[in-house]
Amino acid sequence: MNPSPFWNPKVESLTRPELDALQVAKLRRAVRHAVERSPFHRRKLEAAGVTGECIRSLADLRRIPFTTREEWMSCQASTPLFGDLLAHPREKAIRYHLTSGTSGKNPLRVLDSRRDWQWIAECWAVGFWGFGVRPADTVFFAFSYGSFIGFWGAHYACEKIGALTLASGNMPTDMRVRQILEMGVTTVCATPTYALRLAQSAAEQGLDIKGSAVNKVIVSGEPAGSIPETKRLIEEAWGAKVADTAGMTELGTICMFECSHQPGGMHIIEDHFLEEVLDPETGMPVAYGERGERVVTSFGREMIPVLRYRTRDLVERVPAARCGCGRVYDIYAGGILGRVDDMLLIRGTNVYPRAIESIVRSHPEIDEFQIVVAKANDIDEITLRVELKPGTADGWPALEKQLHFDLKEAHEMLRFNVERAADGSLPRFELKARRVVDQRKKS
Amino acid sequence: MTEMKDMLGRPATAMEAELLDVHARLLHLAQRTDLPPCVASGSEAALALTWQMANDLGFAVDGSAR
Ligand SMILES: [Zn+2]
Numbered sequence: 001m002n003p004s005p006f007w008n009p010k011v012e013s014l015t016r017p018e019l020d021a022l023q024v025a026k027l028r029r030a031v032r033h034a035v036e037r038s039p040f041h042r043r044k045l046e047a048a049g050v051t052g053e054c055i056r057s058l059a060d061l062r063r064i065p066f067t068t069r070e071e072w073m074s075c076q077a078s079t080p081l082f083g084d085l086l087a088h089p090r091e092k093a094i095r096y097h098l099t100s101g102t103s104g105k106n107p108l109r110v111l112d113s114r115r116d117w118q119w120i121a122e123c124w125a126v127g128f129w130g131f132g133v134r135p136a137d138t139v140f141f142a143f144s145y146g147s148f149i150g151f152w153g154a155h156y157a158c159e160k161i162g163a164l165t166l167a168s169g170n171m172p173t174d175m176r177v178r179q180i181l182e183m184g185v186t187t188v189c190a191t192p193t194y195a196l197r198l199a200q201s202a203a204e205q206g207l208d209i210k211g212s213a214v215n216k217v218i219v220s221g222e223p224a225g226s227i228p229e230t231k232r233l234i235e236e237a238w239g240a241k242v243a244d245t246a247g248m249t250e251l252g253t254i255c256m257f258e259c260s261h262q263p264g265g266m267h268i269i270e271d272h273f274l275e276e277v278l279d280p281e282t283g284m285p286v287a288y289g290e291r292g293e294r295v296v297t298s299f300g301r302e303m304i305p306v307l308r309y310r311t312r313d314l315v316e317r318v319p320a321a322r323c324g325c326g327r328v329y330d331i332y333a334g335g336i337l338g339r340v341d342d343m344l345l346i347r348g349t350n351v352y353p354r355a356i357e358s359i360v361r362s363h364p365e366i367d368e369f370q371i372v373v374a375k376a377n378d379i380d381e382i383t384l385r386v387e388l389k390p391g392t393a394d395g396w397p398a399l400e401k402q403l404h405f406d407l408k409e410a411h412e413m414l415r416f417n418v419e420r421a422a423d424g425s426l427p428r429f430e431l432k433a434r435r436v437v438d439q440r441k442k443s
Numbered sequence: 444m445t446e447m448k449d450m451l452g453r454p455a456t457a458m459e460a461e462l463l464d465v466h467a468r469l470l471h472l473a474q475r476t477d478l479p480p481c482v483a484s485g486s487e488a489a490l491a492l493t494w495q496m497a498n499d500l501g502f503a504v505d506g507s508a509r
Contacts (some may be wrong), residue, residue: 008499008500010499010501011500011501018451021451022450022451025450025451025503026450026482052509055449070445114487114488114490114491115490115491115494115495118491118492118494118495118496119498122495122499271499280455300498348459391509404497
């Protein structure tokens, strides 16, 4: 077996100045490619007077205009189906995927060439190898294999690594659990929510997953993978280590991963992405350790160049030395901390869904939950609805009291309503969980 | 055709030179116009892989024949 802890030792062991120089060279190529091939980017870059030759240092990155999701959507709307963002004709593509777009929003459409598909798998492979996935592993994907890109690239990464790779698109939850046990699966991939759902199903079926061969659970798709309370719950339920990963359909793959040292955050795959952390209001860079919006430039995808894309994700970047693994890649401490626009303002107090989830997940008797915001007599009301695991109802009065207290304490004494929901009444999620219901937006 | 220095200006190692040579030869093969579908498609698929390996190691190479 290959003893290297790094998928790509040459690059992962570079010094910071060497990595910076590599990024400048890659950025120059990415800009050149965008100007030559993508009408969308050519228009914007010419207007800003930027060519590949202008890129001589990382500071030159700031001369490149931002790209927003709104621009991308409107270019798709004015030139269906793909807009004029594509750098190659559609004939070169081998894959088509959509964002998980809900609530009537138009989905974002992406195409990938053969080379893109290799690159997408490659970025996942950096992360999976970094967390310890090896050819001897059996990897199970609790994933629907539909039009949403989700774990598609991870599946191909596991094939590339040489692991035995199991798809389960056709299986209901209970069958997936039985398959994991029957096949001696060592690595399970799912959203954090669904990893908990699988564990719950195992308990309902009287099956012992804690004593199974599973020693790694790799999660993606929700910020919860880096919430310590949620992560601990998954680790305890599975008797396995949990690693978070994060990416986006716009990029086709993951841009960050948690290594086997579990440094309390995710390493940025900096030879494939150039990540900035900016003040979302001013667009100016923030310092290490300060919270800001992730803005990403991709070096990999040839069909869809992505330059300075405003992700709306909130992060805090810290130096690579925070982790003991020795990689040069910097870290997003605590993973994705939320979205620029997911803060709820309730009677003058800021409420972040992530903070509520940390409180909820510190009570393992809670199976599922929902946050409902509504107006009653012109006053904002926030209600936490929780569903209990079977056999835990006796503890409800004490739990209700504790939740009231914890939520209030964490939110400048803001009063929350806490309700118990009937068993099986709250929605369950296999893809991205959507637990906030803001009824104020409808009125 | 093949750049024998990586993007940091370092000369290719023996292993890297071998990889770049395989990539260049595949590119040459894939550009032929007399290939049967099994070889035309197979060489394009293989090129995506060799391009990715070269890219990983910091070499700027051409990606595909078409
Ligand atoms: Zn590390």
